[in-house]
Amino acid sequence: MIKAVEWAIGGVVAVAIWSGMLLNLSSLDLDAFEKHLVLYVPLYAVISFGLISLGIICYRVATFRDCPEAAEELQHEIEAAKEDLRKMGLKF
Amino acid sequence: MVKYSILLPTYNERENLPLIVWLLMKHLGKSTELSSDGISFEIIVIDDGSPDGTQDVVKQLQQIYGSEKIVLRPREKKLGLGTAYVHGLKYAKGEFIIIMDADLSHHPKFILDFIRKQKEKDYDIVTGSRYIDHGGVYGWDLKRKIISRGANYVAQVLLRPGASDLTGSFRLYKRDVLQRLVESCISKGYVFQMEMLVRANRANYTLAEVPITFVDRVYGQSKLGGNEIVSYVMGLLKLFIST
């Protein structure tokens, strides 16, 4: 299925569940804190998604490996290549 | 019989091309458990009329290594990477196609890892990844790392493509798989590489990843640039609503 459609279906389902809870808020026996949670759950969801994403990206940036040894090895090979190619008659 | 065709698209790579060819000969020509007398391969250079004389260097290399080993399939003018692969593919004789950049950011030694991995489970595609364990980059500052990781994260969340490195261009494909994918892909630039893997994922081709280190080019200039971020986002959204 097309990803945009998957997301749209997910969104519709989430909104349906939430509005169902809102509509039945008075009949549900909830204390003030639980009521607050129900009212603001979309906001908290968005905020926590943002924070988790930010955390993941920061972690991945921090652990993005630098490989100076690869650059160094390449540099040595480049020198060897140039020498060898010159011997074989290549004009750079 | 040639088993592996290596497609090297070039635009102004006069300095890099002899080096990458030499490295390919060194690493693929050596005796390994894969083959005692080296891998059977050909190199297809797709040069888009580089003004720096890249084709002149190709001809010199053909004198050294033979025009069976190094095949030149030039085009008139700079027409972009995606169509360069299509063009090269027309002439490729190998059962498998390896695509890589000619600017030395992709080291030929990893091709042996690609081949080993492919054989493990007869994968349709093996792709190099900078983002997995033992992968990495050299010469990137913090800003570039943030953009790269951020852009990748957004693509992972929206597209769930089943591959960690979407914008890389160091890959091995079964020949007919690449043929079919390349025909269905329309994007340009980095998004082209991403579209290839996303469409491969949707078509249920099997894919494996191999860690690679990516060393920023030493010689010459990068040709991608300008509004990269804008075109990346646009391309990503297009894939989001179409795949």
Ligand SMILES: Nc1nc2c(ncn2[C@@H]2O[C@H](COP(=O)(O)OP(=O)(O)O)[C@@H](O)[C@H]2O)c(=O)[nH]1
């Ligand atoms: N034939 C052909 N090759 C190209 C074109 N643009 C880039 N290339 C080659 O594609 C590879 C990757 O390009 P590069 O500029 O390094 O892109 P970057 O690594 O993403 O900055 C290099 O080998 C280039 O020479 C093009 O329009 N035509």
Ligand SMILES: [Mg+2]
């Ligand atoms: Mg490059």
